Structure formats: C-alpha cells, structure tokens
Amino acid sequence: MANFNIDAKKDVTYDAIVIGSGISGGWAAKELCEKGLKTLVLERGKIVEHVVDYPTMNLDPWDMELRGGLTPEQKKKHYKAIRSGWIGTDTEHFWADDEANPYIEEKPFLWLRGHQMGGKSLLWGKQTYRWSDLDFEANAKDGNGVDWPIRYKDIEPWYTYVEKFAGISGEALGLPQLPDSHFLPPMELNCVEKHIKSRIEKEFKGRNMTIGRVAHLTQPHNGRGQCQYRNRCSRGCPYGAYFSSNSTTLPAANATGNLTIRPFSIVQSVIYDDQKGKATGVRIIDAETNEDIEYSAKIIFVNASALSTTQILMNSKSNRFENGLGNDSGELGHNLMDHTYRVGALGKVEGFDDKYYKGRRPNGIYIPRYVNIDEASKSDKFVRGFGYQGGAHRGGNAANIESFGAEYKDSILKPGPWEFFITGFAECLPYHENKITLNTDVLDKWGQPTLTIDAEFKENEKALNKQIQEDAVEMLEAAGVKDVLGFDNEHPPGYGVHEMGTARMGRDPKTSVLNEFNQVHAAKNVFVTDGACMTSSSCVNPSLTYMALTARAADHAVSELKKQNL
Amino acid sequence: MDRRKALQKTGLFAGATLMMPTMLSILQSCKEEKRLDWQPEFFTEDEAKIVSLLVDMILPRTDTPGALDVKSDIFMDKVIARTYDAGGQEHMRSEIAAFNASCEEKYGAAFIDLNESDRIAVLKEAEANSGKFNPGVWGTAVGEQEPIGFYRGLKSMAIWAYSTSEEIGKNVLSYDPIPGNYEPCKPVSEVGNKWSL
Numbered sequence: 001m002a003n004f005n006i007d008a009k010k011d012v013t014y015d016a017i018v019i020g021s022g023i024s025g026g027w028a029a030k031e032l033c034e035k036g037l038k039t040l041v042l043e044r045g046k047i048v049e050h051v052v053d054y055p056t057m058n059l060d061p062w063d064m065e066l067r068g069g070l071t072p073e074q075k076k077k078h079y080k081a082i083r084s085g086w087i088g089t090d091t092e093h094f095w096a097d098d099e100a101n102p103y104i105e106e107k108p109f110l111w112l113r114g115h116q117m118g119g120k121s122l123l124w125g126k127q128t129y130r131w132s133d134l135d136f137e138a139n140a141k142d143g144n145g146v147d148w149p150i151r152y153k154d155i156e157p158w159y160t161y162v163e164k165f166a167g168i169s170g171e172a173l174g175l176p177q178l179p180d181s182h183f184l185p186p187m188e189l190n191c192v193e194k195h196i197k198s199r200i201e202k203e204f205k206g207r208n209m210t211i212g213r214v215a216h217l218t219q220p221h222n223g224r225g226q227c228q229y230r231n232r233c234s235r236g237c238p239y240g241a242y243f244s245s246n247s248t249t250l251p252a253a254n255a256t257g258n259l260t261i262r263p264f265s266i267v268q269s270v271i272y273d274d275q276k277g278k279a280t281g282v283r284i285i286d287a288e289t290n291e292d293i294e295y296s297a298k299i300i301f302v303n304a305s306a307l308s309t310t311q312i313l314m315n316s317k318s319n320r321f322e323n324g325l326g327n328d329s330g331e332l333g334h335n336l337m338d339h340t341y342r343v344g345a346l347g348k349v350e351g352f353d354d355k356y357y358k359g360r361r362p363n364g365i366y367i368p369r370y371v372n373i374d375e376a377s378k379s380d381k382f383v384r385g386f387g388y389q390g391g392a393h394r395g396g397n398a399a400n401i402e403s404f405g406a407e408y409k410d411s412i413l414k415p416g417p418w419e420f421f422i423t424g425f426a427e428c429l430p431y432h433e434n435k436i437t438l439n440t441d442v443l444d445k446w447g448q449p450t451l452t453i454d455a456e457f458k459e460n461e462k463a464l465n466k467q468i469q470e471d472a473v474e475m476l477e478a479a480g481v482k483d484v485l486g487f488d489n490e491h492p493p494g495y496g497v498h499e500m501g502t503a504r505m506g507r508d509p510k511t512s513v514l515n516e517f518n519q520v521h522a523a524k525n526v527f528v529t530d531g532a533c534m535t536s537s538s539c540v541n542p543s544l545t546y547m548a549l550t551a552r553a554a555d556h557a558v559s560e561l562k563k564q565n566l
Numbered sequence: 567m568d569r570r571k572a573l574q575k576t577g578l579f580a581g582a583t584l585m586m587p588t589m590l591s592i593l594q595s596c597k598e599e600k601r602l603d604w605q606p607e608f609f610t611e612d613e614a615k616i617v618s619l620l621v622d623m624i625l626p627r628t629d630t631p632g633a634l635d636v637k638s639d640i641f642m643d644k645v646i647a648r649t650y651d652a653g654g655q656e657h658m659r660s661e662i663a664a665f666n667a668s669c670e671e672k673y674g675a676a677f678i679d680l681n682e683s684d685r686i687a688v689l690k691e692a693e694a695n696s697g698k699f700n701p702g703v704w705g706t707a708v709g710e711q712e713p714i715g716f717y718r719g720l721k722s723m724a725i726w727a728y729s730t731s732e733e734i735g736k737n738v739l740s741y742d743p744i745p746g747n748y749e750p751c752k753p754v755s756e757v758g759n760k761w762s763l
Binding site for chain 2: 058060061062065066067069070071072075085086187188189190191193194228229230342344346353354355356357358359360361394397398399400402403404405406408409410412413414415416419421423485487489
C-alpha cells in the first residue's frame with residue numbers, strides 16, 4: 001500500500017472535507033473518494049499507518065519494561081481515561097492526552113478519546129449488531145425524545161453494504177428484534193458456554209444465547225487476513241483481522257488516488273457563508289505550529305466522534321447561526337446518551353475441569369434483548385430493554401487462595417477454575433437535560449473552548465439495571481453456576497463508550513439538528529454521521545449503524561451534488 | 567518435570583559449571599548471609615530482604631524455578647519505584663514497617679530474623695487475615711472491594727511478576743503467541759500448564 005498523501009499545503013480546495021478518521025470518518029472518506037470526490041480528511045492527531053505504526057503489536061509481557069504498568073507521568077497524561085481500567089503501556093499511545101484536552105464533568109462522565117488516524121476504531125470492542133424497528137420506532141411509541149426520520153427498511157440495504165466490505169462474523173438467529181447481518185462464519189462457543197446456553201434456553205423461553213457478532217474476520221476477506229486469536233487487538237492487528245479505519249476503509253480510500261489526509265489538524269470551526277447560505281470550508285489550527293489554515297470544499301462531513309462533532313458545530317458561529325451551526329432548534333448539545341455498563345452476575349462452573357481451550361478469542365457470548373419486545377414480554381417497571389455480553393474462561397485469582405509454598409506454587413501453574421459472567425447493556429433515554437456546553441473559561445492547549453458535560457442516568461436506566469442484575473443472577477443460578485454474585489458497578493455515563501446524541505436526526509427542524517440523510521437541516525452540505533446524530537440509543541452497540549448511516553449519507557451527498565442541489 | 571529439565575528450561579543449565587555458583591549464591595544469600603546481591607531502586611536494603619524472603623516463601627523453587635530464580639523481587643522493586651506515585655510508595659513503606667513491627671511484637675524479632683517455623687506461622691496468619699480480591703469483569707473488579715492489606719497485595723504482585731517473567735511465561739506455562747485458531751473444547755491433558763498469555 002502506498003503511503004498516504006499528507007501534503008495538504010499545496011491545495012486548499014477539495015470536493016469534500018471529512019473531519020475525523022475514526023469508524024464513521026473512515027467510511028465517509030472511502031465512499032466519497034470511491035465516488036470520485038477529491039477528499040481531504042482532517043485528523044486531529046498523528047498518522048497511524050496500518051501495521052507500520054503498531055509498535056506494541058507483537059510484544060509479550062516481558063518485552064515491556066514494566067510489563068504494562070504506567071509511570072506516574074503517563075497516569076497524569078491519562079488522568080481521566082485511566083478510570084476505564086483499559087490503559088496500559090501496550091495501548092497508551094492510542095489514548096488521547098487528557099491534560100492537553102481537558103473537559104469539565106458537571107456530573108461524573110468518562111469521555112474516552114482516541115486522537116490519531118483511525119481514532120477509536122483501533123480501540124473499539126468490535127461488537128456489531130443491526131438495529132431493528134423496535135429501536136427506530138421506540139421514541140415514537142413511548143413518547144421519549146423525537147421520532148427517528150428513518151426506519152429499518154431505509155437502512156437495511158446499507159447494513160448489508162457495509163457488512164460485506166467490513167466483514168462481520170456471527171450466527172443468524174432470525175430474531176425480529178436483532179436482525180441478522182450478512183455474516184462470515186461465527187466464532188465458536190467453548191464447552192462451558194455451550195452447556196450454559198442449553199440450560200438457559202431450556203429454562204427461559206424466548207431467551208437466546210449466541211456468540212458475539214463481531215467485526216473480526218473468521219476467514220480471509222477483501223485482502224485482509226483472518227483472526228489469529230491473539231487478542232491483542234487494541235495494539236493494532238498485523239493481520240488486519242478486525243475492522244479499523246487503518247486496516248480497512250482508509251486504504252480503500254487511498255487506493256482511489258483521491259484521498260489527502262492531514263494529520264495534526266485541530267478543527268476550530270466549519271465556515272458558513274451567510275450570502276451563499278451554505279458551508280464553504282473548515283478552519284483548522286495546526287497542532288504543531290499553531291498556524292491557522294482554511295480549507296474549502298463543496299460538502300463537509302463532521303465525524304469527529306459524538307461530543308467533538310457537536311463541539312465543532314457549537315464553535316462554528318456566524319451571523320446566521322449565532323448559537324452554533326445548525327442550532328435553530330436549540331437541541332444542539334442536548335440528549336446525550338450512553339449505555340449502562342458493568343451490571344450483571346458471575347460465578348464458578350463445576351464439572352469441566354478436564355476441559356480447556358486453545359486461542360484467545362477476542363469475543364464472548366451475547367444474549368439478545370428479550371424484554372419489551374412484544375405484549376407478552378412487556379415490563380411495567382421500565383421502557384426499552386437490554387442485552388448481555390459475557391463468556392466463560394478458566395481464571396480465578398491465585399492470590400486469593402489461602403496457601404503458599406511449594407505445593408501452592410505448582411498448583412497455580414495449572415488452569416484455574418471455570419468462571420462465567422454476563423454483563424448487561426441497557427438503553428438510555430434521550431433526556432434534553434443531559435447535555436454538553438461550550439466552556440470558554442477552560443481552554444485546551446490550542447486556546448479553544450472545551451466542553452462541560454452534564455449528564456446522568458435516571459430512573460428508567462436504574463430500573464433497567466435492577467432488572468439486568470436480577471435476571472442475570474436468576475439465569476446463572478438456573479444454569480447451575482456456583483457462588484453466583486450479582487453486581488452493579490453503578491458506572492456513570494461514558495464508561496460504555498457509546499456516546500450518542502447531541503446533534504440528533506429528526507423529522508422536524510424545530511426539534512432536531514439533522515434530517516433523514518444526516519444533513520444539517522439549515523446547512524444541507526454539512527453532514528453528521530457519527531454518534532452525535534443518534535436520536536435514540538437502542539441497547540445494542542452502535543458502530544455498525546454509524547457505518548451504514550455514513551455510507552447512506554455519502555451516497556445521498558454525491559447524488560445531490562451531481563444534481564447541483566448542494 | 568525433573569530438576570535437570572527444570573534447570574535446562576530456565577537456561578541456567580546452559581553453561582552449567584559457570585552458572586551453578588550463581589545459583590548457589592542465590593540460595594545462600596537467603597539462608598545464610600542474608601546479604602542483598604542486588605541494588606534496589608525503591609526498597610531499603612532491609613525492606614528488600616523482607617520482600618525477597620516473602621516471595622521466596624510464597625513461590626519457592628521446586629522442580630520449576632521459584633520467584634527468586636526469575637528475579638520477581640527485583641522486578642517488583644522496579645515497578646514500585648517507577649509506577650507508584652509518592653503516596654503509594656509511602657504507603658508501601660509503612661505497610662512493610664507495620665508487617666515487621668507485628669512480627670517483633672508477636673515473635674520478638676524482625677521477620678527476616680525469625681526461625682522458619684515462626685515465619686511460616688506469620689504467613690499463615692497473614693493468609694487468614696488478609697482481604698480477598700473481588701472478581702473482575704473486563705479488567706475491573708466488581709462489587710464493594712474490602713481492603714486487601716499488605717500481604718495479599720504483595721502476594722498478588724509476586725504472582726504477576728512471576729508469571730509474566732520470560733522464563734515462566736515461555737518455558738513453564740503453555741506459551742502460544744500466535745494460536746492461529748480457536749479450539750473451544752480441548753482436553754487439559756493436551757495443553758498441560760495454563761496458558762501464559
């Protein structure tokens with residue numbers, strides 16, 4: 001693969017500008033480039049070229065001086081993100097600098113960011129599920145938020161389109177609430193998971209357990225290699241076996257010859273021309289030289305990640321849009337959502353001591369939503385629903401065993417006890433008061449306003465979490481799991497890293513920011529197709545939906561451009 | 567595994583005549599002279615002796631290498647020196663002091679000066695009285711975590727240092743850096759010791 005064209009200096013005019021190179025920005029770049037548009041991708045951080053820039057991908061623990069431990073300096077740099085528990089020396093270079101990029105938590109909120117080419121597509125969980133009309137109709141049916149301007153039929157062909165390119169492995173179940181994707185062969189359940197699946201499905205009619213549907217290749221696909229079961233995904237995969245912008249969409253965009261990617265480009269604002277009545281370009285600050293530069297284009301895709309996208313729109317002020325680009329409704333910055341996280345149950349499984357597995361499968365089990373999917377499953381305690389992820393493995397904590405010495409040491413070299421856990425992800429309602437605002441008192445390293453985040457889970461999410469834990473304990477006990485422990489870590493929003501909303505799609509410009517094709521209602525050449533656009537949150541992982549919405553919006557953008565409507 | 571094989575696996579056997587005295591000196595340093603043969607970054611010499619003795623008692627050499635053979639104590643010192651903040655370091659220091667003080671109070675001598683049976687009694691008490699780690703999900707403990715205390719925390723760190731050392735990770739545990747496929751239901755007998763990664 002040829003190196004990326006990073007020389008944006010010689011040309012400041014493009015057909016399209018894409019802000020951000022994560023999951024949705026990568027897709028926007030690929031689609032626009034393949035449709036013949038000269039496209040500039042503005043990336044806040046450094047270039048991360050597939051394989052070449054994955055410095056830790058092959059390191060064993062002993063190859064790292066502190067075997068994953070972070071120095072006080074590194075902890076300070078990631079003082080907010082470190083709460084996630086995911087940052088070690090193996091991935092530290094892919095997490096944003098919290099000191100240079102501060103934010104204020106009016107209420108506790110974990111905002112995880114990846115400031116580099118590929119963004120969080122290098123770090124994501126790879127769980128990929130289609131949404132259904134249960135999700136797209138939810139707001140209209142129970143009156144929370146505003147109605148989605150689309151339905152499943154509008155996005156269905158685009159799910160298929162992105163799945164065929166990205167490569168999604170999983171098992172078809174034929175469930176209306178969790179439509180099947182265009183699947184590569186599923187990964188396998190281990191013997192304990194198979195055992196628990198059969199017990200749960202027998203004891204609880206209407207509940208299914210399946211292998212996670214994931215953006216991991218189980219066979220070679222479009223020039224990328226299949227998963228080697230190393231489970232070192234977040235360091236970057238040398239085989240390109242999971243979907244990332246770096247391994248998948250950006251190389252495709254680059255192959256067209258139409259892509260320019262400009263690293264270290266901090267987008268200050270989208271430029272709106274009051275006379276022309278449309279956006280004309282993007283103003284950036286070079287992160288290294290502090291130079292201000294303007295780039296112009298006919299269409300602009302804002303894919304900076306949910307909160308950053310809205311931050312850019314809020315900071316894009318003009319005579320026409322005094323309160324931020326596209327904020328006629330006053331909804332810009334509002335209706336922030338995330339999934340609830342780390343609520344469930346775990347325990348030990350007996351009777352499989354002679355069984356083990358080979359390979360570190362970067363995936364687990366999934367139990368699709370089974371409440372509030374029809375009249376029979378309707379809850380009187382909450383609206384919406386939840387699904388579970390989890391899995392079985394041999395683990396245990398050797399330090400807890402009350403023993404020491406020769407026999408003890410030899411015993412802990414053997415495989416530990418089988419353990420099984422499930423943890424729920426509940427849908428969060430779109431509350432107007434869960435919001436972000438521009439903070440002009442706290443500036444980032446480049447003098448730009450930062451965000452104040454003011455969001456919390458409320459009664460409906462708490463009721464969902466209570467049910468998640470109760471059901472989890474009940475299912476594990478029914479499946480014969482021992483020492484079952486229910487848990488709720490009561491994480492505030494952000495820990496799910498599924499930030500959605502703040503520039504929602506809707507039918508009515510008076511109550512929403514974007515239309516049915518992700519165009520800003522009153523600035524139709526500006527598109528938002530990352531998490532910011534989401535009108536509700538479903539209970540399933542959102543990234544596949546961002547991919548499909550992006551491909552759909554890009555198709556619409558080019559078609560409108562050709563008709564000279566933009 | 568016999569002792570000869572264990573030594574081969576540690577690599578210590580590879581120039582046997584040259585290497586054996588080094589091993590002997592490790593043994594002797596613990597059992598006789600009690601003089602430190604390495605320079606700690608964080609621990610004082612007295613603290614290092616306590617930690618070395620503790621990890622040797624928890625994970626001694628058997629037919630596989632022990633914690634001292636793979637320099638777990640030296641690595642732990644480095645981790646505390648380079649990853650703990652000042653508060654964490656101070657806490658570690660005060661916990662070691664308190665551990666030693668309780669030995670003096672109950673058995674009349676510092677930990678390293680106790681006879682073997684008293685030291686074993688100290689560890690048995692510590693096992694019974696230290697908190698336990700809650701189970702975790704995706705790297706984070708769940709539920710309300712009771713205080714762990716010095717002994718269990720040190721033991722946990724020693725196990726980590728031991729299992730992530732190259733000798734143990736590559737030659738004692740089952741090492742397979744690139745599995746290539748997933749075998750969901752494999753007899754333990756075909757794997758042996760647990761996977762190192």
